[in-house]
Amino acid sequence: MRRYVKPLLLVGLGLLLAFPVFSMTYYTMVRTSTPGFCASCHEIEPAFNAWMTSTHRNNAQGLVADCMDCHLPAPHDTVDFFYKKTLHGMKDVAAHVLHGSGGYDRAENRLAAYADIKDGQCLKCHRNILSIPNNRGAMLAHRAALYPAEGESRTCTDCHRNLVHVDRARYEYKQYAPPYRATGLSTLGTRGAPL
C-alpha cells in the first residue's frame, strides 16, 4: 500500500500544476485568436478594417470567417495550429521590434499570404464548389482547380484576390452586393499593370 502513496501524490501534484498551465494556455490561445487581437498590431489594422467591410463577415447567413479561419491551419490540427500560431506571433513581434511598423510592406505580405493560404483552408467552408448551376463558368474553373489537367495546377488564390482585403469606402453585404466575380488568373497581367 505504502509504495502507491508516492506515485499518487506525484500524479496529484502533476494535475494540480498542469491544469492551470493548460487552461491558461487554452485561454491564451482563445484570447489571441480573435480578429480584434490581430488588429491590436498597427500593421494589421488596415487588413482588419478591410475584413470588417467584406462579405466574409457581412452576409445574410450570419457566417463570419475570422482571420484564423483562412490564415492558420484548423485548430483541430492541434500541433500544426499551435506551432504555426506561435511562430507567426513570435515572427510578428520580432519584426515589429526590429523594423518598426514602417517596415511592414502590405503589398509584399499580401502576396506572401496568397502563396501561404492552402486550398484546404478555403475548402473547409467552401466544400460544394462544383455544383453552381447558375454559374457554369465557375463550375468549369473549379473543376480545373480541383482536378488539374496534366502540367497545370491552380489554387483558390490564383483567381480569387478580391474577396476580403479590398479597401472599401462602405460596408459590403453579400445580400446587397453586385454578383460576385473572381479576379481571374493572377499570373496573367503581372506585366504592365499593378495587381
Place this chain on the structure above:
Amino acid sequence: MRRVSATLVALLCLAWAVPVLAQQAFPKPKEYRIERGMPKQAEACIQCHRQETPGIFTDWAMSRHASANITCLDCHQAQETDKDVSQAHAKYYDRKDLPFGSREYYIPVAAAVSPKDCSRCHPDESAQYAKSKHANTIEIMWKIDPWLNKGMNSEEERKAGCYVCHGTILKTDKDGNLDRATWPNVGVGRLNLDGSLGSCTSCHTRHRFSVMEARKPEACGQCHLGPDHPQIEIYMESKHGDIYTAFKDTYNWNTAGGAWTPGTDYRAPTCAACHMSGSGKVMGTHDVTERLSWETQAPLTVRPSDFAAFPAKTDWKAERDKMKAVCLQCHAKSWTDGHYEAFDKVVQEYNEVYYKPAKAKFDELVQKGLVSTEKYFDEEIEVEFYELWHHEGRRARMGAMMMAPDYSWWHGFYECKKRYNKFMEMADHLLSTGTKAYIYPNYPGMGGSTEKPPQIFNKKP
C-alpha cells in the same frame, strides 16, 4: 393557250414572291426568354442590348455561352476600381426615360474583355495562351522590327496595319474612356488594362466565341497571309487545303474540345488541327509555339528555344515528336519521316546557301561604312536584303513545311535566287568601287514613335 401560259407564269411569280415578301414584311428578331436564373443586372443588360445592339445580342443568343447561361455580365463586369470601367455606360442607369434606367440595375462594366477575364472560367486555355508568341507579339516585334525601332512608318500606318494583328497597348483618356488611338482592337498580343496580354476574340470572334470558327483555316488567315507569311495561301495550295475545300461541308466542326478526331470529324487537318488541337495521344494546347521545331519566320532559321526575341521554353525534339504524332494519325511513319527530312534540307539550304552569305555580305557593307544603319529601308540594298529573308525566304521554307510546291519554288527559292543575285551584284559593286549606297533623301511616311513601349519593357516579366 397563251392566256393559260401567262396565268401560269403569274402564279409561279407569285409563288416565289409571297414567301420573300412575307419575310421582308415580318422581320423576326431572335427570341430569348429569360427562363433561367440570373442576376437582375444581367437581365437588364440583355433586355436593353437586344434593343440597342440587336446584332450583338443575337450573336450571343446563338452562342454556346448563351446555352450555358453565361451572360453579358459574366465577361464584361468590372470592379469599381478597374481602370477601364466605362463611365459613359454608367450614365445610362441615371436615365429615367429608359426602362432599366435605375441604380438598382447598376453594375460597373468594361468594353474590353481580356484573357484574364476569360481565365475566370477557362484558366488552362488562358495560361497556355499567355506563354505563346501570339500573346507576346508586341514584345517580339519591338525587339526585332526596324519599321518600329527606326520609326520608318507613321502611327497611322501602324494602327491600320501592324497593330490590327499584333495588338495595341490599351489606354484610357483623361475622362476614363478607351483611348481612340488604341481602341477598337482585338490583336493577338494586345496589352490590356488589367495587364494581361492578348485577345481571345482574335480567333473566337465576338459575340459567338465559336470553337468551329477557330478550327477553320480562315480564322488564322486573317493575319497569316500576304507576301511575307502566306500560310493561308500555302495551306490552300496544299493537299490538306484542297481536301478542306472539297470536304469541309462534311466536317464536324463542333465536337467538344479534346474530342475533335482526325479521320472521323475531319478528312484533312486545318491549321488548328495540327498546331493546337488534341490528336491521338497529343494533348491540345492554346500555345501555338508548341509543336514547332524550326522558327521559319526568323531571318536565320533557328530552333524555337534559340529564337532570341522570345525563346520558347520547349525542346524542339520533343515538340517535333509531338507534331509527328499528329501526322501519324493519318500518315505512315515513312511518309512523315520523309517529309521532315525534306523540310530540314530546305531549311539547311536556305540558311547556308542564301541567308548566311547574304548576311555576311550585308555586315561587310555596314562595317565598311557603305551602308548606313541610321535608318532602315532608305537604301535600296537594305530593302533587297530584307525581302530576301522576310518575303521569299519565308515563302520557300513555309511552303516546304506545309506542302505548297508553288510557294516553295516559284514564290520561294526562284525569287530567292533572283534577289540574291541582284543583292550580291549591288553589294559587290559598292565594295569594289568603295561607293556609299544611295540614300533616299525624303523617306515618306516616317515619324512613328521609336520608344519601346514602357508598359511592356519596363516591367518585371
